[in-house]
Amino acid sequence: MPHDFILFDLDGTLSDPQLGIGRSINHALERHGFEPLLPDAVPRYIGPPLDESFRVITGRHDDGTIVALVAAYRERYGDIGYAENQLYPGIPEALQRLAEAGFPLGLCTSKRRDFACKILAMFKLDHLFRFIDGGEIGMHKWQQIAALREAGRVSESSLMVGDRAVDLIAAHRNGLSGAGVLWGHGSRDELTAETPRYLWQQPADIGATLAFAPQP
Incomplete structure (x- = not known):
């Protein structure tokens, strides 16, 4: 799909x-x-x-x-x-490959939006994202994605990519597919327990899996 x-x-x-x-x-x-x-x-x-x-x-x-x-x-x-933030090697290339393949990209983080914007600008990645969605005290990631769905910014065909179970849980609760990444802070066991559609070992795997997939 x-x-x-x-x-x-x-x-x-x-x-x-x-x-x-x-x-x-x-x-x-x-x-x-x-x-x-x-x-x-x-x-x-x-x-x-x-x-x-x-x-x-x-x-x-x-x-x-x-x-x-x-x-x-x-x-x-x-x-x-x-x-005090380090960009993972291979991330800029992976994002650029997806963008060149025509995939629209968005960011959904529990971090406050203005902090996320500063980080992406620092790494010169902000231009690759259609939107940046941040969280606030008392807000769960599943609620953020629910709001994005209600606004029509993502759909059940969208994919949520993250390194923790909370990312996959939020995606599945809203009918999206989830992808887990193993270079972050979540363990393989944590991620596989949430049955991700994809489980990637390194950033290059993202483009290898998605960049040449047919789009709707």
């Missing part, structure tokens, strides 16, 4: 944000009297909504604390953290 639109996650899919996210999480935790995360604990919090991550990390569920933590995180991330 051809795909009429390719929807990409950002963190762990197009770029590795671990350094900036980890430092910004710890900036927020330490400002509000919590113990910082060790570096090897950071990857599990890359992908899910930020407010959910802070609830898990701190064990706190009162909205005031969570809002304050998110604000402190965003203060550092917006100034410094977004730039």
Whole structure:
């Protein structure tokens, strides 16, 4: 079945944000009297909504604390953290190949939209995307995709590409196909448990699979 639109996650899919996210999480935790995360604990919090991550990390569920933590995180991330980001090798070529093959591309990230725009502009990839959709506190990725479907920007023929189970769950809940990528922060077991239509080992696999597929 051809795909009429390719929807990409950002963190762990197009770029590795671990350094900036980890430092910004710890900036927020330490400002509000919590113990910082060790570096090897950071990857599990890359992908899910930020407010959910802070609830898990701190064990706190009162909205005031969570809002304050998110604000402190965003203060550092917006100034410094977004730039502490590494583009995965082969991603620009994969995206360019899809664009040249005629596939419209979009971005759907739990990250705030203005941060996502800054990152894509930093990597000179923003011109390849028809739109950039970002999340807010309390919003799940499945709700973002539902809104995109309601607005007619994606359809059940579209494909969601991401590195975490949350990306595949969001796609399937809205009737889209999902593709998992193994160079990000989600494990093979995490991804295969959600039965992705495709599971890719490296960015070059995206174009090899899709670029010459017939389009609707």
